[in-house]
Amino acid sequence: MKTTVDIERLVHCWEPLENLFHIRTRDEYENAVKILNMLLDRVMDDQSHPLFGFVETLGTVIEAWEEEHESVPPVSGKEMLRFLMDQHNLRQSDLPEVGSQGVVSEILAGNRSLNLRQIQALARRFGVLKHIFL
The missing domain is CATH 1.10.260.40 (lambda repressor-like DNA-binding domains)
Known part of the structure; x- marks a missing residue:
């Protein structure tokens, strides 16, 4: 199966999301957490939802930022x-x-x-x- 990508459309979609995936400040972190919570409200645990991979990825990015910047030990x-x-x-x-x-x-x-x-x-x-x- 051949996949084509419309680069201009990809750039247009990426720009508003870039700060979510490159968290540099506490404000960007808090915004990413807020968006993740909104996504979780919508996607829940539906692995077939089109945004499920986005939720997982954003959660991983947030977790990485927390590990680097938060001094609170991880809690299950x-x-x-x-x-x-x-x-x-x-x-x-x-x-x-x-x-x-x-x-x-x-x-x-x-x-x-x-x-x-x-x-x-x-x-x-x-x-x-x-x-x-x-």
């Missing part, structure tokens, strides 16, 4: 969930947006990962950015 999604539960004095059964008490238990034990629907619900509940659970 389950560790962040456990921390927020402790801070808000919640039990596993207090999180119906994640699933049953058994589902929450499996996540906290590391036997199950948070999916994008759960991440979005937790971000809304705790008023935090979605990427802290990734």
Whole structure:
């Protein structure tokens, strides 16, 4: 299969996205995170969505910037969930947006990962950015 690329159209599409993929400042980083959160709201975990690869790529770029510029040690999604539960004095059964008490238990034990629907619900509940659970 032969693929042709319209370079002028590619340049036109690339210019507004360039700062997302070459994050140099805190403002650019915060903008990229904001856009990633909007994309996650739309794409969720639908791997067939046309923007799914874009979400993965942008997430990787943001993660690389954070590793280079943030001094906070990396925390897993389950560790962040456990921390927020402790801070808000919640039990596993207090999180119906994640699933049953058994589902929450499996996540906290590391036997199950948070999916994008759960991440979005937790971000809304705790008023935090979605990427802290990734």
